[in-house]
Amino acid sequence: MADIRNEPVVVIGLGRFGSALALELAKRGTEVLGIDSQPKTVQSLVGQLPHVITADSTDIEALRQLGVGDFHRAVVAIGTDIQASILTTSLLSELGIPDIWAKAVSGQHRNILTRVGAHHVIAPEHDMGERTAHLLTGRILDYVEVDADFAVIKTKPPHDVVGMPLRESRLRSRWGVTVVAVKPEAAVGGRRPGFTHATPDTVLSYGDLILVVGPVDNVERFAAAE
Structure with missing residues (x-):
C-alpha cells in the first residue's frame, strides 16, 4: 500500500x-506544486519550492495543462478572493481529485466550499481565535477541537477526583468526559515522566497534567471545577 x-x-x-x-x-x-495568480508572490518562492508556477486556478484548462487532475491531494489556500476560492474548489472537484482541502474565512464560506466539493474545510484564523479564547479563560492549558462539538483539553484534575482510582471518580456520569492520559507531577529518578495512558486504576495527584476528551461543553465544565 502506498504511503x-x-x-x-x-x-x-x-x-x-x-x-x-x-x-x-x-x-x-x-513533493509540492505551488500555484498562485500573482507573479510577484511566485517569484518570492522560487528557490524555496522546487515547483512553483503562476497560473489562473479559476481556468480549468490551465489546471489541466499543469497536470493538477493527476494529484490525489489538493489544498485551496486562497483567502482574499472568496469567489476564486469557491470556483477553484469546484474545478478541482470536477477534475476528480479525491482529497480536497480548502481554507475558509467565514462560516458561510465554509458551507459553500463543502457544497462545491471540498472534503475538508479549515478556518485557521477562527480556529486559532477559538483556541486562544479557551486558553485565556479557566484552567485549560491546551485545547484542540477534533470535531464540531468534541475536544481534547490539557488541564489539571479538580480536587474531588484526586487521590482515588479513576474507576471510582464517576467522570463519565458526572461530567460526561474521559481522562485518556496523565503526566505525573512527581519526578522519577530526577526527571518528570511524560504522558502515559490512563487506566481505571490510575490515581491522580493535584499537580498532574491530564488529557481529557469529551463534548466541548462538558470538557469546559470539567476544567472549571475546583
Whole structure:
C-alpha cells in the first residue's frame, strides 16, 4: 500500500497560510506544486519550492495543462478572493481529485466550499481565535477541537477526583468526559515522566497534567471545577 505522506500535493494560493503550508510540506519531504495568480508572490518562492508556477486556478484548462487532475491531494489556500476560492474548489472537484482541502474565512464560506466539493474545510484564523479564547479563560492549558462539538483539553484534575482510582471518580456520569492520559507531577529518578495512558486504576495527584476528551461543553465544565 502506498504511503500517502509521500504523495504529491498541489497548493493553490500562496499567501501567508498557503506558502507556510507548502514550505512545511516540502521540508517534510513531500513533493509540492505551488500555484498562485500573482507573479510577484511566485517569484518570492522560487528557490524555496522546487515547483512553483503562476497560473489562473479559476481556468480549468490551465489546471489541466499543469497536470493538477493527476494529484490525489489538493489544498485551496486562497483567502482574499472568496469567489476564486469557491470556483477553484469546484474545478478541482470536477477534475476528480479525491482529497480536497480548502481554507475558509467565514462560516458561510465554509458551507459553500463543502457544497462545491471540498472534503475538508479549515478556518485557521477562527480556529486559532477559538483556541486562544479557551486558553485565556479557566484552567485549560491546551485545547484542540477534533470535531464540531468534541475536544481534547490539557488541564489539571479538580480536587474531588484526586487521590482515588479513576474507576471510582464517576467522570463519565458526572461530567460526561474521559481522562485518556496523565503526566505525573512527581519526578522519577530526577526527571518528570511524560504522558502515559490512563487506566481505571490510575490515581491522580493535584499537580498532574491530564488529557481529557469529551463534548466541548462538558470538557469546559470539567476544567472549571475546583
